[in-house]
Amino acid sequence: MDKTTRTAKAATTAKSAKAVKKVKATASRKGSKSGKSAKSPGAKNLVIVESPAKAKTIEKYLGSNYKVLASMGHLIDLPKSRIGVDVEHGFEPEYLTIRGRAGVLKDLVAEAKKSESVLLASDPDREGEAIAYLIGKHLEEKIPGLPVKRVAFNEITQAAVKDAVKAPRPLDLSKVDAQKARRVLDRLVGYNLSPLLWKKVKNGLSAGRVQSAALKLICDREKEVESFIPEEFWTIEASLKASRSVVKADLVLYKGKKPQLGDEEKAKRIVSALEGKPASVIDKRSAERLVRPKAPFTTSTLQQTAANRLGFTSKKTMQIAQILYEGINLGSRRSGLITYMRTDSTRIAETALEEARTWLAEHYPAQLPKSAQRYSAGKQSQDAHEAIRPTSIAYTPDSVAAYLQKDELKLYTLVWERFVASQMIPALVKVVTADIGIGDGVFRTSASAYVEEGFYKVIKLSASKEEKASHSLALEVGQDLGVEKIDASQHFTQGPSRYTDATIIKALEELGIGRPSTYAPTISTLLERYYVSRQSKQLAPTTLGRMISDILTEFFPEVIGAGFTAQMESLLDKVEDEKADWVQAMKEFYFPFKGKLDEVMSTLSSKKGQLDEATDILCERCGKPMVKKLGRFGFFLACSGFPGCKNTKSIPVAVCPKCGGDIVERKNPKGKRKLFYGCNRYPACDFVTYDKPTDKLCPKCGWFLVEKSDRVSGSHKACINPSCDYLHSRDEEKAED
DNA sequence: CAGTGAGCGAGCTTCCGCTTGACTT
Numbered sequence: 232m233d234k235t236t237r238t239a240k241a242a243t244t245a246k247s248a249k250a251v252k253k254v255k256a257t258a259s260r261k262g263s264k265s266g267k268s269a270k271s272p273g274a275k276n277l278v279i280v281e282s283p284a285k286a287k288t289i290e291k292y293l294g295s296n297y298k299v300l301a302s303m304g305h306l307i308d309l310p311k312s313r314i315g316v317d318v319e320h321g322f323e324p325e326y327l328t329i330r331g332r333a334g335v336l337k338d339l340v341a342e343a344k345k346s347e348s349v350l351l352a353s354d355p356d357r358e359g360e361a362i363a364y365l366i367g368k369h370l371e372e373k374i375p376g377l378p379v380k381r382v383a384f385n386e387i388t389q390a391a392v393k394d395a396v397k398a399p400r401p402l403d404l405s406k407v408d409a410q411k412a413r414r415v416l417d418r419l420v421g422y423n424l425s426p427l428l429w430k431k432v433k434n435g436l437s438a439g440r441v442q443s444a445a446l447k448l449i450c451d452r453e454k455e456v457e458s459f460i461p462e463e464f465w466t467i468e469a470s471l472k473a474s475r476s477v478v479k480a481d482l483v484l485y486k487g488k489k490p491q492l493g494d495e496e497k498a499k500r501i502v503s504a505l506e507g508k509p510a511s512v513i514d515k516r517s518a519e520r521l522v523r524p525k526a527p528f529t530t531s532t533l534q535q536t537a538a539n540r541l542g543f544t545s546k547k548t549m550q551i552a553q554i555l556y557e558g559i560n561l562g563s564r565r566s567g568l569i570t571y572m573r574t575d576s577t578r579i580a581e582t583a584l585e586e587a588r589t590w591l592a593e594h595y596p597a598q599l600p601k602s603a604q605r606y607s608a609g610k611q612s613q614d615a616h617e618a619i620r621p622t623s624i625a626y627t628p629d630s631v632a633a634y635l636q637k638d639e640l641k642l643y644t645l646v647w648e649r650f651v652a653s654q655m656i657p658a659l660v661k662v663v664t665a666d667i668g669i670g671d672g673v674f675r676t677s678a679s680a681y682v683e684e685g686f687y688k689v690i691k692l693s694a695s696k697e698e699k700a701s702h703s704l705a706l707e708v709g710q711d712l713g714v715e716k717i718d719a720s721q722h723f724t725q726g727p728s729r730y731t732d733a734t735i736i737k738a739l740e741e742l743g744i745g746r747p748s749t750y751a752p753t754i755s756t757l758l759e760r761y762y763v764s765r766q767s768k769q770l771a772p773t774t775l776g777r778m779i780s781d782i783l784t785e786f787f788p789e790v791i792g793a794g795f796t797a798q799m800e801s802l803l804d805k806v807e808d809e810k811a812d813w814v815q816a817m818k819e820f821y822f823p824f825k826g827k828l829d830e831v832m833s834t835l836s837s838k839k840g841q842l843d844e845a846t847d848i849l850c851e852r853c854g855k856p857m858v859k860k861l862g863r864f865g866f867f868l869a870c871s872g873f874p875g876c877k878n879t880k881s882i883p884v885a886v887c888p889k890c891g892g893d894i895v896e897r898k899n900p901k902g903k904r905k906l907f908y909g910c911n912r913y914p915a916c917d918f919v920t921y922d923k924p925t926d927k928l929c930p931k932c933g934w935f936l937v938e939k940s941d942r943v944s945g946s947h948k949a950c951i952n953p954s955c956d957y958l959h960s961r962d963e964e965k966a967e968d
Numbered sequence: 969c970a971g972t973g974a975g976c977g978a979g980c981t982t983c984c985g986c987t988t989g990a991c992t993t
Contacts, residue, residue: 281987304987311982331989358986414984421983429981439983553988573986748985840974862972869973879972897969913969 277346278382278396279339279366281353284557284567285387289352292389293396300342302353306332307365309414314422318825322415322817326365339366340373348378350399355383356615357803361410364402386580386617387570409806412813416440416799419821420790423828428779432838433861435760436779440799441745442756443783443791448738449730449763450772450780459726465498465719469674471510471667472713473706480667480674490672498719501672508670510712515704517663520679524652524686526577526606527618530747531740533572533646538733541641542768545732545751551642552619561634567622568631569646573747574616575740577606579650583620587654590624598655598688606653611743611800620650644691651689658685663704667712678704729769744796761861775842775861782838786831790824845871852878865896881911885924885935888952890916894924894935920951931957 275296280286283301290299307326309315315325328336343349349370351363360381367379380399384391417440424438467482467490482490485501492498528536530549537548552572558565584603591599606618621643628644635643664677681687706712730738736750745753754770757763762776772780783791805811844859850870857868859882870876883893885908892912908924910916922937929936929950936957939949950957 283988302987303989305985308985309983312980354986358984362986410985417984419983423983425982435981437982441984557988746985748987752985843973858973860973864970864972867972873973874975877973895969907969909969911969 275347276350277339277342277348278350278352279363281359281362282571285571288387288567289392292392297396298342298346300339302335302339302362302366303332305329305358305362305365306336307369309418314418316415316418318419318821321814322821324411324415324418336366336369340370343370343374343377346377348380350380350382350396351402352382352384352395354615355385356613357406357410357413357807359383359615360403360406361414364404364407367402385578385614388580388582390582391580403807405807405809408813409803412806412817413799413803415817416820419817419824423825424783424787424790427828427832428782430832430837431782431835432778433775433842435863437756437760438779438783438791440790440795441739441749442753443780444742444744444793444796445735445739445753446757446762446772446776447780447784447791448735448793449757449770450777452727452730453772453777455727456729461723461726463494464722464724465492465495466722467492467498467502467505467672467717467719469505469510469667469669469717470715471674472715473710476705477715478676478704478706478712480665480676482672483666483675484673486671492719495719495721502717502719505670505672505717506714508714510667510669510674510714512665512706512708512710512712513668513673514666515663515706515708517661519682520660520662522658522660522685524604524655524657525649527579527620527650527653528646529575529577529618530573531575531736531750533619534736534750535733536645536649537642538731538736538768540645541638543638543642545736545754547638548642549751551639554639555643555646559631559634559639561626561631566626568626568643570618570620570622571616572619574619575612575747576614576616577618578614579605579620579653580617583617583624584654587624587651591651591654595655595688598685600654600656604654618650619646621647624651648690652686655686655689656683658687659683665704665706667706669714669717676704676706729766729771731768731770735770742793742796743800744793761865774844778838778842782835786827786835787824848883850876850878852876883911884908885926887912887916887918888934889918892916894918922949922951924951929955929957931955 276298278286278289278293278297278299280289280299280301281304283303286299286301290297293299306329308329309324310327311330315327317323317325349367351367353359353362353366363381367381370377371379381402382395382399384395421437421439424443425436428436428438469480469482471478471480482501484490490497490501492501525532533552534545534548537543538545543551549572552569555568556570556572558567584605588599588603624647626647628640628647631643632640659682660679661682662677662679664675667674667676732754735754739745739750739753754763757770757776758765760775761773762779763770763772765771780791789795802811802813802816806813806816842861846857846859846868848857848868849855850857850872853870853872853876855870855872855876857878857880858871859866860869866882868880868882870878881893881895881897883895885894886892887894887910890910890912892910894908895911897907897909907919907921909920910918913919920937922939925936925938925948927936927948928934929952932950932952932955934950934952934955936948937951
């Protein structure tokens, strides 16, 4: 009700603002004929899109004969409280208006009644076709005889939008079927597997095609990490004095062979054999390497790069991208700074390519390639939106810096640089390598320098240090060098590392699991269910997560395996091409699946109570050790003497610097989500902070360190003691996308 | 700034994908 009023109000405001603008324009042109729109009582055609920001833009492009409203995603869907699929009768879904969305649907009906025709302009992909179909069907039922057609645009430019509106088409019912099959399959999998977990493990748990596959990746990786045995190896490095500089070179050959340096003794033996021997340059060669710019961002690559370069979680990246998309107040005007942020395509609108080339011709003429650079959409791409790029290349990071928050500017800079670079020539790097002979050993050193800096000219924030490093090697063949020292150093082979936001998203995308709109929420779900915990940037499975993954892997390996989505997608493609009957395919999947489920439901022993983890914390009431349990509100400690001793307490995360008590995580009373950390001796001790404690102590004063995050310096560690100045610098940003 | 776990048992939880909400009466 409330929402209805606001939507209507917003629409009115937008309209009157436009009217004012129109009057101004007419007045300034003076004496122009009275526009026909001024006489017209209202818009003649209703256009329905998904995003409100898009609606605004399109309405501007189409003029006053069109009214554009946004559905804001799906309005009609399966019920939340039950399966809602009639498996005995063709898997027919039970479609209802989504709770809370009736107001929007009502507004659409009201506006459609005033219109001569309706154009369904939801996104040109499978989900968009379904949104169009379900809304269209609803409108036709409410308003018999109303002409309802489908239009689609892949990019939001005036030409594209106007052309699309001139060429409406009927709905693609095969595509609608494919979406229906996807929806029904996900519902049947999710709403059957989840109750199994409620019964066997714990209430409120969940499983699904995407989240369970992601969980399995994380759990499988953890096993690899655990089973990895690091192996010791040594390297030998010589510090050599050239005419002016000191050059460091690594031993690559000893007595004509690659040295096997498995332990300290071998390494030290070689070092002493080489020490005191003269050094001279025996070979020098160079090679050139072309480094091409990367394609503009998709959701997945944006999330990966922001995680690697800026340390953002995927959730944070999307929140900031949404702000940049919706529009920023730039002093005199308001403008969206980036294109739509949920996309799987690297395609760029022609108008944007032209604008980029014009801008580059002015600012970097020497780095402008002969023709515009186009990047393919990618094999699994549904290509409903173009790549993520700045809405105008003229909004350089410097020019908008004053209007953005620190993190907004950082993310925008990534987007701007990546897009501009994608339209520039490659860099050419010359790598010079020199071999230096010392006794029976050959040492190697190399340096690289740009022959042509190419696109790196605009890359400032997003290039790693190595990419920017550039120096030459001033050594000549035959030159004698002074040996300053030869050192051996110990190393261990590195095993696989745990997934991070960046790497799990990369893996999911490569496997085709999930969509741009679900990468970040999938990670959030795994965290909320306590299947996975974040340890600094890494995603580690909990005991619960491992148990769930083990159960699902044992009984439903094909459903939660990485190949299941790929199989589903190939079926959906066939459904779209009318080469497969989705109901038949669903029968073949569902009935065996349900049979297996019923069997496991009745035979698998309950795992409840097997999740508790022993700790060495002793109960202060009875002295017995306490166990870590997962309850309704997260993890807590309980006495192992239960039910004899009913003592419970929160998990201590730090020692209170005021009274020596335990600092525990607390939630503010209802409503506010923000966590805080307080002393468990409250109200006797009132120590409290919003910054998350780390397990480290300040080397200066001994108070604990916290993770601070502020707008100036981003996230870093700091001492909690207000009168202590100890600050950790930001973690080094990692290289590689 | 509370509560969490067993039992008893009613009534609840849950999927993926599309999109932005939001208030204090």
